[in-house]
Amino acid sequence: MVGLLQPKAVFNLKYRQLEGFAASILSIMDLNLEVPCYTQVSRRAQQIEVQLSLAKSNGPLYIVFDSTGLKVYGDGEWKVRKHGISKRRTWRKLHLGVDEKTGMIHAQVLTENGKGDGDSQQFRDLLEQVESPVDRVSGDGAYDTYDIWSVLKEKNIERIIPPQENAIYWVDEYGELLDIGRNSVLEKIEQKGRKEWKQESGYHRRSLSETAMFRYKKIFGAELLSRKLKSQKTEAAVKVICLNKMTGIGMPVSKKIS
Secondary structure (H helix, E strand, O other): OHHHHHHHHHOOOOHHHHHHHHHHHHHHOOOOOOOOOHHHHHHHOOOOOOOOOOOOOOOOEEEEEEEEEEEEEOOOHHHHHHHOOOOOOEEEEEEEEEEOOOOOEEEEEEEEOOOOOOOHHHHHHHHHHOOOOEEEEEOOHHHOOHHHHHHHHHOOOEEEOOOOOOOOOOEOOOOOEOOOOHHHHHHHHHHHOHHHHHHHHOHHHHHHHHHHHHHHHHHHOOEOOOOOHHHHHHHHHHHHHHHHHHHHHOOOOOOOOO
16 A cells, blocks of 8 residues: 555645556556555555664664644645735644665654644654664754653763753752753853854754755645545655655765865
């Protein structure tokens, strides 16, 4: 079923179009096989569990996390700027975990855009999806929570997460500084400044996750065609699989010439 949904994502097909597309391919191949009707595919899309299933890496990974919005339905950008946001404007959030070196997406989660669906709440799920060892993690200020810092310390993973503006040191019930890594980052920021810390720590490599999201939206669009949340999760996961395949075929090489 996942293989059938991949051409739908790549060629932006409706379910009826997908049925005709599959039938024409089987006809060209001279295979006497029955194609499931579009309603069957639509119902099954709500039930299947999509796995990214990437090959394990040779060494530990540097994973960068971020999220972006995908529109379900609502007003266009021009009307929003002209008249404001209407009540029927609905979005979902796509959370990604991207390998900093290769650009491959190792983890993805699609959530509703509401309470309990923030970046930090999805972090554990994303990290558990990464099958290869991870030795470094980066994210923006949305991931600056006690739970995330504790999990990464427990797993002995290097943390490159900037504390939020006006952040204070974390202390225990006796007023002693917690040995959690974040306090050390705050100390370095106070000594060198936030800009210098970001350059020294390599925080700006986190922008590669934004590059992956840009490629996702450029290829598949910034909207979800499905209307039910379960189908939307399947749609987003299938698109991530297709994007990984395109990334695996080849990526552009940029070189500084002056």
